[in-house]
Amino acid sequence: MPAFATLVPGGTITFRGALVAPPFDIVSGSASMLGTSGFQNDSADVKGVRSSAVVTYYAPPHNAPSAEVSLVVVGDRAAAVSSHFIDGAGQRVGPSLGRSYHVGPAGGALLIRRSENARAESTTLVTVVTQYN
Numbered sequence: 001m002p003a004f005a006t007l008v009p010g011g012t013i014t015f016r017g018a019l020v021a022p023p024f025d026i027v028s029g030s031a032s033m034l035g036t037s038g039f040q041n042d043s044a045d046v047k048g049v050r051s052s053a054v055v056t057y058y059a060p061p062h063n064a065p066s067a068e069v070s071l072v073v074v075g076d077r078a079a080a081v082s083s084h085f086i087d088g089a090g091q092r093v094g095p096s097l098g099r100s101y102h103v104g105p106a107g108g109a110l111l112i113r114r115s116e117n118a119r120a121e122s123t124t125l126v127t128v129v130t131q132y133n
Contacts, residue, residue, distance in 0.1 A: 022065065023065055024060075026056070026057055026058075027056045052112060052113035053111075054111050054112070056108075056110075057107040059088070066103065066132070067103045067130050068102060068130075068133065069130050070101070070129050071126055071127070072126070074125035079115060079117065080124045081114065081126055085103075088104070
């Protein structure tokens with residue numbers, strides 16, 4: 001079975017406005033990282049965690065960044081992807097009405113995986129957008 005989460009090197013980072021404080025340290029990888037970043041308790045009940053990706057937000061010391069994180073799914077494939085966010089205290093946090101997740105000063109982890117109703121042979125491209133407050 002092909003893995004759902006494929007990390008692609010490179011990409012483009014675009015800044016609009018001014019960064020006035022240190023941003024989060026952002027690390028992406030496979031969901032097996034959950035066990036090493038303090039979020040393992042939640043990963044045990046997530047079906048398909050091995051074919052998932054995780055984006056982890058770490059706050060720099062002595063700083064309290066804040067951001068909104070959302071997913072942009074390429075094409076008409078939003079139903080093929082599911083996600084949830086676990087804050088830095090290990091609590092599952094639901095999305096806002098605009099379908100974004102709030103990342104507070106303690107950071108957190110965004111788990112992205114194939115939805116149960118997605119076709120196994122299909123590929124869905126997803127962009128994670130981080131907008132600092």
